[in-house]
């Protein structure tokens with residue numbers, strides 16, 4: 001198993017003394033080498049779950065077992081160090097990176113020639129690509145992506161999603177992507193995990209066995225597998241739920 005969560009409880013303390021219980025006795029396992037998408041309404045706990053798996057958020061109770069030696073993570077905001085160049089942002093995450101590997105990491109996300117730029121000089125789309133290149137540069141066994149395409153225009157969203165699909169296919173690793181976007185999940189994942197409720201629970205797990213390269217042309221059909229979850233590009237569009 002790449003991720004084994006059992007009996008997880010997570011409570012955020014509030015100033016007025018009571019707590020926000022995001023997870024209660026929550027369990028989930030994910031097999032090694034799988035690409036899973038975590039889908040659910042805003043505020044249901046997707047980012048919190050990724051942070052708990054990455055070990056940057058403390059559990060209130062239960063256990064999260066992650067055998068991965070190297071974890072790559074891209075946050076909702078690109079979170080680059082503003083006073084470091086693009087190349088140095090990658091080198092800080094992956095200190096052993098050779099110049100050739102650095103160039104290849106940048107090229108994989110169409111960032112050729114951008115190594116000397118500083119984050120302040122980048123558009124959001126470029127900054128997201130750098131954050132993704134950085135997450136891949138560590139050669140992770142486990143890649144955690146939190147809304148990797150949030151706030152991008154549709155054309156860029158699609159291009160970046162296609163780039164990500166290529167990179168995932170090129171490297172065998174376990175990937176967990178948190179998203180609100182059904183199409184991202186249907187195009188990228190081997191399995192879609194629908195979360196909902198408060199505290200959050202797994203509402204449904206949907207296995208996708210269609211080869212990834214055939215999914216674009218079959219997207220309308222794939223959307224029918226999750227009729228209860230509106231697609232952002234299909235009819236009924238937009239995010240579901242609220243926080």
Ligand SMILES: Nc1ncnc2c1ncn2[C@@H]1O[C@H](COP(=O)(O)OP(=O)(O)OP(=O)(O)O)[C@@H](O)[C@H]1O
Pocket residue numbers: 012013020022040041042043044045046047048049180243
């Ligand atoms: N550091 C924190 N302190 C207090 N409450 C928090 C903290 N982080 C998250 N929460 C709360 O936990 C709940 C889950 O938040 P989380 O960001 O995990 O949801 P999400 O599903 O990722 O939402 P979105 O899709 O909007 O990013 C929300 O009610 C949020 O307000």
